[in-house]
Amino acid sequence: xxxxxxxxxxxxxxxxxxxxxxxxxxxxxxxxxxxxxxxxxxxxxxxxxxxxxxxxxxxxxxxxxxxxxxxxxxxxxxxxxxxxxxxxxxxxxxxxxxxxxxxxxxxxxxxxxxxxxxxxxxxxxxxxxxxxxxxxxxxxxxxxxxxxxxxxxxxxxxxxxxxxxxxxxxxxxxxxxxxxxxxxxxxxxxxxxxxxxxxxxxxxxxxxxxxxxxxxxxxxxxxxxxxxxxxxxxxxxxxxxxxxxxxxxxxxxxxxxxxxxxxxxxxxxxxxxxxxxxxxxxxxxxxxxxxxxxxxxxxxxxxxxxxxxxxxxxxxxxxxxxxxxxxxxxxxxxxxxxxxxxxxxxxxxxxxxxxxxxxxxxxxxxxxxxxxxxxxxxxxxxxxxxxxxxxxxxxxxxxxxxxxxxxxxxxxxxxxxxxxxxxxxxxxxxxxxxxxxxxxxxxxxxxxxxxxxxxxxxxxxxxxxxxxxxxxxxxxxxxxxxxxxxxxxxxxxxxxxxxxxxxxxxxxxxxxxxxxxxxxxxxxxxxxxxxxxxxxxxxxxxxxxxxxxxxxxxxxxxxxxxxxxxxxxxxxxxxxxxxxxxxxxx
Amino acid sequence: xxxxxxxxxxxxxxxxxxxxxxxxxxxxxxxxxxxxxxxxxxxxxxxxxxxxxxxxxxxxxxxxxxxxxxxxxxxxxxxxxxxxxxxxxxxxxxxxxxxxxxxxxxxxxxxxxxxxxxxxxxxxxxxxxxxxxxxxxxxxxxxxxxxxxxxxxxxxxxxxxxxxxxxxxxxxxxxxxxxxxxxxxxxxxxxxxxxxxxxxxxxxxxxxxxxxxxxxxxxxxxxxxxxxxxxxxxxxxxxxxxxxxxxxxxxxxxxxx
Numbered sequence: 001x002x003x004x005x006x007x008x009x010x011x012x013x014x015x016x017x018x019x020x021x022x023x024x025x026x027x028x029x030x031x032x033x034x035x036x037x038x039x040x041x042x043x044x045x046x047x048x049x050x051x052x053x054x055x056x057x058x059x060x061x062x063x064x065x066x067x068x069x070x071x072x073x074x075x076x077x078x079x080x081x082x083x084x085x086x087x088x089x090x091x092x093x094x095x096x097x098x099x100x101x102x103x104x105x106x107x108x109x110x111x112x113x114x115x116x117x118x119x120x121x122x123x124x125x126x127x128x129x130x131x132x133x134x135x136x137x138x139x140x141x142x143x144x145x146x147x148x149x150x151x152x153x154x155x156x157x158x159x160x161x162x163x164x165x166x167x168x169x170x171x172x173x174x175x176x177x178x179x180x181x182x183x184x185x186x187x188x189x190x191x192x193x194x195x196x197x198x199x200x201x202x203x204x205x206x207x208x209x210x211x212x213x214x215x216x217x218x219x220x221x222x223x224x225x226x227x228x229x230x231x232x233x234x235x236x237x238x239x240x241x242x243x244x245x246x247x248x249x250x251x252x253x254x255x256x257x258x259x260x261x262x263x264x265x266x267x268x269x270x271x272x273x274x275x276x277x278x279x280x281x282x283x284x285x286x287x288x289x290x291x292x293x294x295x296x297x298x299x300x301x302x303x304x305x306x307x308x309x310x311x312x313x314x315x316x317x318x319x320x321x322x323x324x325x326x327x328x329x330x331x332x333x334x335x336x337x338x339x340x341x342x343x344x345x346x347x348x349x350x351x352x353x354x355x356x357x358x359x360x361x362x363x364x365x366x367x368x369x370x371x372x373x374x375x376x377x378x379x380x381x382x383x384x385x386x387x388x389x390x391x392x393x394x395x396x397x398x399x400x401x402x403x404x405x406x407x408x409x410x411x412x413x414x415x416x417x418x419x420x421x422x423x424x425x426x427x428x429x430x431x432x433x434x435x436x437x438x439x440x441x442x443x444x445x446x447x448x449x450x451x452x453x454x455x456x457x458x459x460x461x462x463x464x465x466x467x468x469x470x471x472x473x474x475x476x477x478x479x480x481x482x483x484x485x486x487x488x489x490x491x492x493x494x495x496x497x498x499x500x501x502x503x504x505x506x507x508x509x510x511x512x513x514x515x516x517x518x519x520x521x522x523x524x525x526x527x528x529x530x531x532x533x534x535x536x537x538x539x540x541x542x543x544x545x546x547x548x549x550x551x552x553x554x555x556x557x558x559x560x561x562x563x564x565x566x567x568x569x570x571x572x573x574x575x576x577x578x579x580x581x582x583x584x585x586x
Numbered sequence: 587x588x589x590x591x592x593x594x595x596x597x598x599x600x601x602x603x604x605x606x607x608x609x610x611x612x613x614x615x616x617x618x619x620x621x622x623x624x625x626x627x628x629x630x631x632x633x634x635x636x637x638x639x640x641x642x643x644x645x646x647x648x649x650x651x652x653x654x655x656x657x658x659x660x661x662x663x664x665x666x667x668x669x670x671x672x673x674x675x676x677x678x679x680x681x682x683x684x685x686x687x688x689x690x691x692x693x694x695x696x697x698x699x700x701x702x703x704x705x706x707x708x709x710x711x712x713x714x715x716x717x718x719x720x721x722x723x724x725x726x727x728x729x730x731x732x733x734x735x736x737x738x739x740x741x742x743x744x745x746x747x748x749x750x751x752x753x754x755x756x757x758x759x760x761x762x763x764x765x766x767x768x769x770x771x772x773x774x775x776x777x778x779x780x781x782x783x784x785x786x787x788x789x790x791x792x793x794x795x796x797x798x799x800x801x802x803x804x805x806x807x808x809x810x811x812x813x814x815x816x817x818x819x820x821x822x823x824x825x826x827x828x829x830x831x832x833x834x835x836x837x838x839x840x841x842x843x
Contacts, residue, residue: 051842239816405792418671430809
C-alpha cells in the first residue's frame with residue numbers, strides 16, 4: 001500500500017527545464033513547490049567531468065544519459081489500423097533521464113518562433129483562403145499571441161545568457177541578423193558564437209544566391225556571463241561534445257547549471273530525486289487532481305503525494321501518457337475525430353546534403369552544439385506557398401556540431417563500407433567535408449497521434465505510450481522542396497563532390513537519430529473541442545492540473561522547441577503564482 | 587569449426603600473441619594529466635604548427651589478450667571478419683592488431699551485449715525493418731546465433747568455414763551478407779550484419795581505446811581526430827580553415843587518467 005504524505009501546494013512531475021523555470025517564479029513569492037524527478041542530479045557524475053565526458057561510445061552511441069528503454073519505451077506503428085511494435089532501443093529521439101531532462105543533453109539552439117506561429121490557422125487561411133488547410137491537417141491557433149510571450153522570451157534569454165545576433169529590434173530589421181525574426185525588444189544577451197569554416201562556406205554560397213544567412217541563436221555561451229539570478233556560464237570550448245552530453249565547462253545553458261542551484265537556496269523549494277511518478281490521482285466528479293502517486297526508486301516504496309496544484313512538466317510523451325493512464329480528458333479517436341488527448345502529435349522533418357572538397361579544412365571537431373549559419377527564407381510560411389501543394393518549410397543550415405568519429409565521418413557516394421578503400425576515404429574526407437541540413441516543420445495529421453498500447457507495458461506494469469506516426473504527403477512534399485533548396489546551395493559552394501539530395505520519405509524509421517523534437521499530444525488552445533489545455537496551460541477537465549512542455553504545441557515549426565518552452569514555462573509560473581492565491585479557471 | 591582447414595590469412599594464435607606482447611608493445615604517449623590541468627595542456631598542444639599527415643604508425647601496442655565472451659571458434663570467425671574489414675595496409679595494422687576483435691568481445695560480454703537499456707518484454711513478433719530489433723535475444727546471444735548461421739551458410743555455399751576462406755572469397759561472402767543475400771530460415775542475417783556486426787565494427791575502429799579497439803589511437807591518427815581534451819576556444823579561430831596540429835597526435839581518455 002502507498003504511504004500517504006503531507007499535502008503540498010504545487011507538485012511538479014519531472015525535474016527538467018520547464019519545472020525549474022516555473023518553480024523559479026513560484027518560489028520567488030514563497031510558494032511551496034515540490035519537484036518529483038525520476039533521475040538524479042548528475043553535476044558531479046562521470047558524464048559531467050573530464051576525461052570521461054569525452055566518450056562518444058558511452059554517452060552518444062550507447063545513449064548513457066537518456067531514458068532507459070528496458071524500463072519504459074514506446075510502441076510504434078505507421079497507421080491507425082496497423083499492429084504496434086515496441087521500439088526496443090529507440091534511436092530516433094532521446095528523452096532525458098535525470099535532473100535537467102533532455103534540456104541537459106541538448107545542442108543549444110534557442111529560437112523564438114515566427115510571430116505568426118501561435119496564430120498559424122488564421123495566418124494560413126488569411127493568406128491562402130479557407131480551403132488551403134487540408135481537412136486531415138488539424139492546424140489550430142494556440143490561443144496566445146507572440147506579443148504576449150515576448151516579455152517571457154526576453155526573461156528566458158537573459159536567464160540563459162543566449163548568444164546571437166538580433167535581426168529585428170522593435171520592427172526595425174538589423175543587417176546580419178535573421179530578417180524573418182519576430183520583433184524583439186533588444187539584442188541577445190551575448191554576441192554570437194564563432195562561426196565554423198563550414199558555416200562560412202555555407203554563408204558565402206547563400207549570399208551568392210541572394211539569401212540572408214545569419215548565425216543562429218544559441219545556449220552555448222560565447223563568453224563568460226552572469227545572469228540576473230547571479231548564476232554564471234563559462235565560455236564555450238568548442239569541444240564538439242554538446243548534444244547527448246553534459247557540459248563540463250558550465251558553458252551550455254542548462255537547468256542544472258543556471259536554474260536548480262538557485263532553487264536549492266530557496267526555503268519553499270524541494271527536489272525529490274529518484275521519484276518515478278506512476279499516476280495522477282484524479283477526482284472525476286469534482287474535476288480535480290488530488291495529487292500524484294510515485295515510486296521511490298531507491299527503496300521501492302510507493303507514496304501518495306497530495307497536492308493543491310499538480311503540474312505535468314515531463315517529456316512530451318510522458319505528459320500525454322500520464323493523462324491517458326488516469327483517464328483525464330477524452331482520448332483522441334482518429335476514426336471519429338472526437339477526443340483530444342494524444343492529438344496533434346508531430347515531429348521534425350529533416351534532411352541533409354553532404355559536400356566535399358579536398359582543400360577545405362573543415363576540422364569538424366572544432367565545433368559547438370549551437371554553432372550554425374542558417375537561412376530562414378524557406379522556413380514555415382516565410383515564403384509564398386501558392387501552387388506548391390504543401391504547407392510548412394524548413395530552416396536550412398550548416399550546423400556542424402561535432403567531429404566525433406564513430407558517427408560523423410562523411411564519405412562520397414559509392415565508397416565501400418569496409419576495407420582499404422573505406423579507410424582511405426575516411427582519412428581523405430574526414431576533415432574536408434560537411435553537411436547542410438534542413439530542419440523542417442511537422443504539421444499535425446489526422447492519423448498521427450499518441451494513445452496507450454493495448455499490449456506492451458513498462459517495468460512497473462503500466463501500458464506504454466503508442467505512437468501512430470508516419471511522414472504524410474504534406475511532410476514529404478515539403479521535404480522534397482526544401483531538400484532541393486539545400487542541393488542548390490551545395491552546388492553554389494565550390495565543392496568538388498555534392499552528395500545525394502535525399503528528402504524525408506515514408507516510412508518513418510525509428511532506427512536512426514533524427515531529432516528529439518517530438519511535440520503535441522496535449523495541445524493548447526482556446527477551445528476545449530480541439531485542445532487538452534487552455535491558453536494558460538490549464539487542463540479543461542481539471543482546474544488545478546496544468547501541463548507544460550512541447551506536448552502543448554499544436555504543431556511543430558522548423559525551429560527548435562526549447563526557447564518557446566522556456567517562455568511558456570515562465571508565463572505559467574506567473575499564472576500559477578496568481579492561481580495559488582485565488583484558484584479559478586484562468 | 588575445424589582448425590586445420592588451411593586459413594589463407596593469419597588467424598592470430600592466442601599463445602603466440604601472449605608471447606609477443608612484451609616485444610611489440612609501444613608505450614602510449616606519456617601525456618599524463620588530471621582533469622583540472624586538461625585545459626592548460628590542450629592550449630599547450632595547440633602551439634607547435636605542425637601540418638597533420640595521414641601517416642599511420644607502423645606498430646601499435648598488442649591488443650588485450652584473451653576473450654571474455656567469444657569461444658575460440660567464434661573468435662576465429664570474428665578475427666577473420668575484422669581482418670577482412672580492416673586489412674593490414676598503409677593506413678593501419680590488421681583488424682585483430684587494431685583490437686577490433688577484442689572490442690567486439692568486450693562489448694558482447696558487457697552491458698550492451700547483456701541487453702542493458704534494451705526493452706525485453708514480449709510478445710515477440712516480426713515487424714517492419716523500420717521498427718528495429720524485435721528478437722527475444724540479448725545482443726550477445728543474437729551475435730552468436732547469427733555468427734553460427736552465417737558460418738553454416740558459408741560452409742553450405744563454399745564448403746569451408748568463414749575463417750578458412752581466401753580473402754577474396756571472404757570479401758565476396760561479406761558483401762552478400764551485407765546485401766541480405768545470405769539467407770537463413772530462422773535468423774535475419776542481413777539485419778544481423780548491418781545492424782549489429784557493422785555498427786560494432788565502426789565502433790571498434792573509432793571508439794576511445796579504453797574499450798580495447800582503436801588500438802594505439804590508430805584510427806584517430808588515420809583521419810586526424812585529435813581526441814581529448816578538446817578545449818578549442820582559441821583553436822576555433824586560429825585553425826579555422828587551416829590544418830589543426832593536434833590532429834597529428836591524438837590524446838585519449840587513458841592519456842588523462
